Amino acid sequence: MSTEKNKRAVIVGLFVTIGLLIFLVGIFTLGGQKKTFTPSIKVVAVFNDVNGLQKGGNVWFSGVKVGTVKAVDFDGSSKIRVTMQIEKKAQEFIRKDAKAKVGSEGFIGNKLVVIYGGSPKAEAIEGGEQLQVENTLSTDDVMATLQKNNENLVAITTDFKTVSSRLVKGEGTAGALLTDATLYKSLANTATNLQQAAHNSELLSSRIAAYTAELDKPGSLANGLVHDTMIMANLQAAVKQINNAADAAHTFTANLKSVSDQLHTNDNTLGLLLNDPATAQQVKALIENLNSGSTKLDDDLEAIQHNFLFRGYFRKKAKQEEKARKEAEKNSKP
Structure with a gap:
């Protein structure tokens, strides 16, 4: 009887041991899939719409799974705060200026977070950073676009x-x-x-x-x-002469304009004669006096010619002029 009890105890012990082993293997398997026992850091990203992303979703970087979604919570009035658990070994490759967006595993697969970008000069994440986000089209938006295209x-x-x-x-x-x-x-x-x-x-x-x-x-x-370089040189010389002539004409025109401008002023003789009525009247009176004096001088000369003192002189001069005229007529005949 005691032997049967011992066998039963051994069997029960084996079953319990096997059950514990299966339980531990399951725990470690699930923990390995969820990165529960892997050293990690936390980063966050705030989205307008996560398109159905749930806690436990995968986090990818360059097509490689580097973590899981730890929590999906509301942040403010309409924002969604996603907390991600990133493996420690991937930390050095993700930069602080990297961006995050919500994607999916295939066209209708599970939702996940994709981390991409980042400049090589930026520092690696240290934990606790809030990544920049890129808002992507949701499935509803894609379907609406397809409907519109249809x-x-x-x-x-x-x-x-x-x-x-x-x-x-x-x-x-x-x-x-x-x-x-x-x-x-x-x-x-x-x-x-x-x-x-x-x-x-x-x-x-x-x-x-x-x-x-x-x-x-x-x-x-x-x-x-x-x-022919000579023709071109001659043309250039002709053009230069034409330019010089144009410059000379311009100078002459400028001088002529200057003289014309001076004729409209009273600071010179011609301008004074043309623009000052009083001076013009004086010149007119002077000319009239000269004409009158010339007439009187002719009368005086005529009187001197008839004076007995000068009569012989003028007769002699007249004879000489008549003689010179006749000699000139004689010389002019062939």
Whole structure:
């Protein structure tokens, strides 16, 4: 009897031992998956929308799992604070200026946090940092975009159906092209004319090229202008002379303008004569006096000629002038 009890105790002990081993293996297995026993640090990120992210979700960095989501809590009025537990061995690779966004494992898989970016010059995270976030489109947003695109596709299909129906009926320009033979012939004639115009343009281009080649021949004016340095030097000299003449004309015009301006002032003789009425009146009176004096002088000379004292002198002078006139007439005859 005691032997059976001992066997029973041994069996019970074995079962209990095996159960404990299975329990411990399960604990360590789950702990390894959740990184419970792995040295880690905590970082946080605040999102507007986590799109269904839950506690225990994975945290990825460069496509590698580096931690898990420790907590998902409300932060303020509409923000969501996500606390992440990052493995200690990945700490040196994640920079303080790295960003976090909510992603998913596949198109409809579990939600996770993706850490990416960060400049090499930035320091590595130490624990307790709040990472910058990038707001991504939720599944609802993607579905709404797809729905909108579907509506646009339906509208495009409807429009295409309308256009194809009008083409079949011969409506519009394109429809007329497909159904009206006369219009087609007109377009064919137009295409022929365009081809002829293109051919003419080609001929014109070849003739222009030939003419250009003729201009480039030695001895031509164009060739001389391009290659003869003497012609260019002469042209430059001529241009310089023209510029000098223009400068001289400008100087002459400026001087003429200066003289004209002085004629409008009273600080010079001509300006005074032209602009001062009193001076003009005095000059007029002076001229009248000179005329009067000249008339009186003529009268005095006439009186002297008739005076008996000077009568002989003037008669002798008259005879000499008459003699000189006759000799001049005699010399002028052939």
